[in-house]
Amino acid sequence: MRSLLIIAGLSLLLSPCGYSQPTQTIRGKVVDDDSQAPLLGANVMILEAGPITGVITDESGSFIIEDVPVGRYTMLVSYVGYKSFIMRDILVGTGKEVFLDVGLKELLVEMEGVSVVANINKDQTINPMAGISARSFTVEETEKYPGSWGDPARMASNYAGVFPNGDIYNYIVIRGNSPHGLIWQMEGVPIPNPNHFTIPGATGGPISIVNNKLLTQSDFLTSAFPAEYSNGVSGVFDLRLRNGNNRKREYVAEIGLMGLEIGAEGPFIKEGNASYVINFRASFLGLVDELLWVEALPHYQDLNFKLNFPTKKGKISVFGFGGASHITGVQDDSAAVVPGYIRQVSETTGSKTGVLGIKHVHFLSNRTRIVSDMVLSTSRTFIEGDSLVNDAMTRRIVTNNYREDRLLVSSRLRTKLNAKNSMNIGFALENNIVDYMLDNEYIIYRGTAHGDSLVMLPARIYKDDKLFVLRGFLEWKHRFTNSLTLYTGLNYLRFFMNHSYALEPRASFQWRFTNRQSLSIGYGMHNQLHPFFYYLIKTFTTDDPWDRENYIETNRDLGFTKSHHFALGYDFSINPDLRFKAEVFNQMLYNVPVERRPSYFSLINMGAGSEDPIADSLINEGTGRNYGIEFTLEKFLSKRYYFLLTTSLLNSKYKGSDGILRNTAFNNDFNLNALFGYELPVRENSAIDFNIRTVAGGGRRIIPHDEEKTLQESDNVYVYDQAYESRMAPYFRVDTRVGYKYNGLRMRHEIAIDLTNITNRQNEWERRYNSSSKEIEMIYQQGFFFFMYYRINF
DSSP states (O other): OHHHHHHHHHHHHHSOSSOOOOEEEEEEEEEETTTOOBOTTOEEEESSSSSOEEEEOOTTSEEEEEEEESEEEEEEEEOTTBOOEEEEEEEEOTTSOEEEEEEEOBOOOOOTTOOOOOBOOTTOOSSTTOOSSEEEEOHHHHHHSTTOTTOHHHHHTTSTTEEEOOSSSOOEEETTOOGGGEEEEETTEEOOOOEESOOTTOSOOSEESSOGGGBOSEEEEOSSOOTTOOSOSSEEEEEOBOOOOSSSOEEEEEEETTEEEEEEEEESSTTOSOEEEEEEEEOHHHHHHHHHOOSSOOEEEEEEEEEEEEETTEEEEEEEEEEEEEEEEEEEOTTOOOTTOOEEEEEEEEEEEEEEEEEEEEESSSSEEEEEEEEEEEEEEEEEEEEEETTEEEEEEEEEEEEEEEEEEEEEEEEEOSSSEEEEEEEEEEEEEEEEEEEOOEEEEEEETTEEEEEEOOOEEEEEEEEEEEEEEEEEEEEEETTEEEEEEEEEEEETTTTEEEEEEEEEEEEOOSSSEEEEEEEEEEEEOOOHHHHTOOEEOSSOTTOOSSEEOTTTTOOOEEEEEEEEEEEEEEETTEEEEEEEEEEEEEEEEEESSSOSOBGGGTTSSSSOOOOOSEEEEEEEEEEEEEEEEEEEEETTEEEEEEEEEEEEEEEOTTOOEEEOTTOOOEEEEEEEEEEEEOSSSEEEEEEEEEEEEOOOEEOOBOHHHHHHHTSOOBOGGGTTTEEOOOEEEEEEEEEEEEEOSSOEEEEEEEEESTTOOOOEEEEEEETTTTEEEEEEOOOSEEEEEEEEEO
C-alpha cells in the first residue's frame, strides 16, 4: 500500500496544472517476410485515432505518421497480394519515437471463396523458418512481467515448458534439459554467455549484460528449432538489436536499485541515414560499496551499442556489448583459531565478457541477399582467495582464471525463389583460444619450527589455441497452400580437435485447417559440444603432487551429446486477443558423457548445483529422456488487461554408467504459472499498471547427505546411490509490479517498483555442511526482494 501511495503522489507532482495533449511520431518499414525486400505502396493505418489515419510506404518500404496522440493503438498493414497484418497494443509515448518493423507474407493464388483473414498473432516469430515450439517476445514484456527485471531469461520463465533453476541466477530449464543446453544468439550469430557473475561453461548469471532497451522483437525457441541453430539441445534465445533513430536525437536516463544508466541514440549527421544507439549502466550497490565500504555488494558495469550504416544495396552494422563484474566476501577461518589473531579468508569472484561484431547485408536482387558477419568475443571468469590475519593479507591461496576468446566468420545466402519456396544456406567457422589456470592446491606442514606452514603446489594449466568449430546449414520452406507449410533443413557441426562431426536433419509441418486453428508437428536432431574445459582436463599419472608434466587427457576424444526432438502442437485463436495452445513433446538424449566406472554421474545434470564437478575419464554412453505436455492460455493486452496461464507436466529420466534409471536433477514434475496485469488510465497522458505473478512447481531434486560421515569428517559426504531420489519442498512464489508512466509534452517519466517473493517464502535450495556450526544446514533461495527505478525519456 505504501508503494501505491508513493506512486500516486508522484503522479500528482508530475502532472501539470495546465493540460495539452502530447503527441508522438510512428515510423517503420514494411518488407517481404521471407526476402526482406521493401514493399512500395503498402497501406499502414491506425484504427483507433478518430478518423482512420493512414499512409503509404515509399520505395524503401518506410512510412511516417506524425502527431499521433499518446496512448495505445491497433494498426493494420496491408499490401496487394500479401496477407494483412494487425499489430495490437502499440504504446505511443513522448520522449521516444515508435519504430515498427513489419514483415508481410505473400499470398498464394487460391480458388474463389476462400477467405484469408489478417494475421493477428502477437507472438509470431521473427524467424520465418520456425514452425513449432517458438514464439517472439517484446521489450515491454521483459519489463512489465513481475520478477523479470528487464532480463529476457527471467521473463521466459513465465512460458510453458520453462522451469526456473534458482532465484539468484537466471538459469532456465527447458523441458527437463540442463540450462547448459541453451543457445544464445545476437544479430543471427552465436555469442558467449551474456550475463554478469558467470561461471565457466554456464549460460546464465544473476544479472544480464544485455540491456533490453536496445532489443527489438526477438525469438525464443524450445524444441525442434530450425537448421540454422547449432550446438545446443535445449532451446534458443535469438536476440535482435534495434537501429537507433536516424531522424532525431533521443536520450534516456535511469536510476534504480539495479544501477545508474544513461543512453543516447540518433543520426551521426543531420539528413543522414546512418544512426547509433548506445547505453551504459553501473551498479548502484557497487557505488554504495565504494562510498560506505559495505562488504559483499556486487560491482558491475556494462555497455551495449549498435551502429547502423545503410548502403545503396543493403547495410553495414557494428554491434556489441561488454560487461565487467566482481564481488568480494570475507568470512572467518574456522579451521585456524589462534589467540590474539583474527584469521579470515577473503574471496573475490567475477567475470568479464565482451562481444564486437560487424555485419554486412547485401541485396543481390529483391529476392536474394547475402548476410556476412565477423565477430570477436572474449569471456573471463576469475576467483581470487586471500588469507587474512587482523585484516591484513598474508598470502594468496586461490587464483583460478578461465579465459575463452573466439573469432567467428559467417556468411548466409537467403533467397525467396517464388511465393511458395524460400531457401537459406550458410556456414560459420570459429576458432576458440582457451587458457585456464587453477592455482588452488596446497599442502599444510604442521608443527614446524615456525608453526604451521602452507606451501602452494604448482598451478594446473590447461590451454589450447586451435579449437576450430565449423557449422553449416541448409533450410527450405515450401508452402503448399496459404494454410499448409513444410519446413525442412540440415545442419552440419564439426569439431576439428577430435574430428567429431554430425549431420542433423530438421523438419516441421504446419497446417492451419481453419482461420483460427492450426496443427504443427516437428522433429529435429540436435548435437552439442561440451564446455572446452572438459576436453582439456588432465589426469596426472604419478602420485607426486608437484608433478605437472606427466599426464593424459582422458576426455579429449569425447563426442557430442546427441538428442532427438519430437513435438506436436495445437493452436486455437479463440478471438483476436485470446489464444489457447497445447504441445506434447518427447526428447531422447544419447551419447551423454558419463564416467567409465559404474556410477550415477552424467553431464546431463550439469548446472544442477552450486558447482559442477570436474570429471575425467568420461565416455559417451549415457542416455536420457524428457517427455511431457504443456498448456497455455494467453490474453494479449487489450481493453487495458492481459493474462498468461501456463501448465507444464514433465518426466525427466537418465541413466549413468551404472545403468540405473534415475530422475534427472531437473525432473520437477510440474510447473504452474499465472500472470495478470491491468493498466489504469490517469487522464489521457498517463497510466498506472498493476501486475502480479504466481508460480508453483515441484521441489528441487538433490543428492542426500550421509549425515553420520559428514559430521565425522566435517565435510559434505553424499549418498550417490540415492542421487536425485530425494527432493526439496515444492516451490512457490508470488511477485508483483506497479508502474506509472506520465507523458509530458517532450519528456516521458516512468517509475516502477517490483516486489519479488512478497510472501517471503523460504524456498529450499540445498543442504550444506557448515564448518562453523558443525551442522548440516538448509540453504534457502531468495527471500523478499524489491527492485525499483525512475526513468526519463527525452
